[in-house]
Amino acid sequence: MRDERGLLERLCLEGFQSGLSWLTILRKRENFRKAFADFGPEQVARFGARDVERLLGDAGIVRHRGKIEAAIANARGTLALRDEGTPLEQVVWSHQPVRHRAPRSARDWQSTSAESVALSKTLKGAGFRFVGPTTVYAAMQACGIVNDHLASCHVRNAVQKELDAVAR
Numbered sequence: 001m002r003d004e005r006g007l008l009e010r011l012c013l014e015g016f017q018s019g020l021s022w023l024t025i026l027r028k029r030e031n032f033r034k035a036f037a038d039f040g041p042e043q044v045a046r047f048g049a050r051d052v053e054r055l056l057g058d059a060g061i062v063r064h065r066g067k068i069e070a071a072i073a074n075a076r077g078t079l080a081l082r083d084e085g086t087p088l089e090q091v092v093w094s095h096q097p098v099r100h101r102a103p104r105s106a107r108d109w110q111s112t113s114a115e116s117v118a119l120s121k122t123l124k125g126a127g128f129r130f131v132g133p134t135t136v137y138a139a140m141q142a143c144g145i146v147n148d149h150l151a152s153c154h155v156r157n158a159v160q161k162e163l164d165a166v167a168r
Helices: 004-017 022-027 029-035 041-045 049-056 065-083 088-093 114-125 133-142 156-167
Strands: none
Touching: 004 022, 004 029, 004 041, 004 065, 004 088, 004 133, 022 029, 041 065, 049 065, 065 088, 088 114, 114 133
16 A cells, blocks of 8 residues: 555554454445545545534444544644655655564564554654554554565465565
8 A cells, every 4th residue: 555545544444443343444444435535635634623523423434533533633644744745655654664574473463563663653743643553553564564474374475575566
């Protein structure tokens, strides 16, 4: 995932997922897209108090004021990064691990990394919310920035080839 809108969507959905099942979020994904103007940063950044109230009444999404307000803040942060000359996709991909050892078993999976801690700090500095290191690491996995397929997984090498091609 290398486009601004897609990255914003993933970061926001990871925030909405916090404390919930991913299945819940996936089942509501199209509703989130409709409710949040397909995660277009310009449109979502203009959301105000009336929009927050409207979204709090939308049973098709997760109705959590803090998470709704975070999605709006994240859109504004996306625009702030762009205005500063470092678009969201550049910021996110600049935190790709140089070396990431293939997990051998589920015990080797991690929930954060030095890169996710650094990216979380950068995003928070731009005004993003609900982007702690664990949430950011999950987004990095979802966007293909981190390949956490087990070493024995039949798709690991193919995924790694694609990741290496993108890194070049």
